[in-house]
Amino acid sequence: MPQITLFGATGPTGQALIREALHQGYTIVVFARSPEKLDLELRKSREISIIQGTLDSYSAIQTSLHNSVAVFILLAPSNGLPRWAGGSSSALTVTTGYRNIVRAMSELGIKRLIGIGTPSHVEPQDGFNLGLAVAVPLLRLVAPKVFEDVIETGKLLKSLGEEENIDWTWLRVSLLYNELGAREKKYNLGFIGQGGRFVLPSLSREELAKALLDEMEDRKWVRVMPFCWS
Template sequence: MPQITLFGATGPTGKAVIREALRRGYTIVVFARSPDKLDTELRFSGKIKIIQGTLDSYSAILSCLRNSTAAFILLTPSDGFPRWAGGSSSSLTVTSGYHNIIRAMSELGVKRLIGIGTPSYAEPQDGFNLGLAVTVPLLKLLAPRVFEDVVETGRLLKGLGGDTNIDWTWLRVSLLYDEPAPRNGKYKLGFTGQGGRIALPSLSREELSKALLDEMEERKWVRGMPFCWT
């Protein structure tokens, strides 16, 4: 099977994607600032190559992308949270990371990019959902740097235009949880409002990992930003 590179794989979503990718037989390269955050059984399984680095280390990014067919960017803008909430109040951490990763992909000829974002970046096709109508403005008020980072990442991808050699897809998600999806809880892709107009849409990380890998293989949303929910 082809080799894929994962950025932001030491978090709960990243670990779910690793397990799904291993189940499908992919060779995996993990780019991590703190490799020890990866579960021991994964770190020493012999099935994963780990490259340590930060998002401003261009040479390390190049190294982990070499010979890969796709990059999965599972970063979250947690640094933009206030210091009291565990962040560093840094600005546009994720957007800057995307810039460097896209630059390296272009240099190496890696064409497929799969990322995750949130409904903070709205699409024209999005509909009304009360839960999102409350939480998105609240995030903008309480953590403006986080909100800004998500929006700027969306603008960066949209700004690549049709002439780019990067075939990107950005799955937007809201409330993620770790438990397996309920029976008949297969993920859906579309736009906000289609999964209901009242409750905040949720999604298990297990189903998100399937959605991300399915999109890489099926290419149904190239240069699209679908909302994902169950």
């Protein structure tokens, strides 16, 4: 069975991806700072290996990538709220993580990278959506370091060239939720505005997991940053 490596596995989106990947027959290497946050049933799975480390633990990152056919990065900026809101002015933790992961991938000859970002990064093909037009500036005001981390990660991916030789795809998402009951919607990939101009686009984590795994195989959006919604 093919093996994938996952960064950002302990959050709800990461665990949704793990479950879908197991359903599709993958084995998974989970890289996590706090593996105990992973659901117990997943920690006990024979198809899951866990590497504990932080995003500046380069040797641990390298170890987690061995024998994987693709790397999934579902990291979210943390500790990025301003001090007046009870947070701290953190470093660009996600951008730094991407930089170390890309370096390790290049050294090991692993080409396929699939990650997630947000509409804080704007693509030329994007149109207008009222909900995002309100939400994105609000995020920039309330959590400027979180906003900056997303922007810098996007710039980093765009700057990768022949030397790194990485076939990356970055799915931008906005409002994520846990799906309840029967699945009624299918994910869409395109650009902002194509899914409607006035309603804040949303997506279930289960559908996002499918989109990420489908794109790994389909390769329709290599070196592109499409928007994903349902």
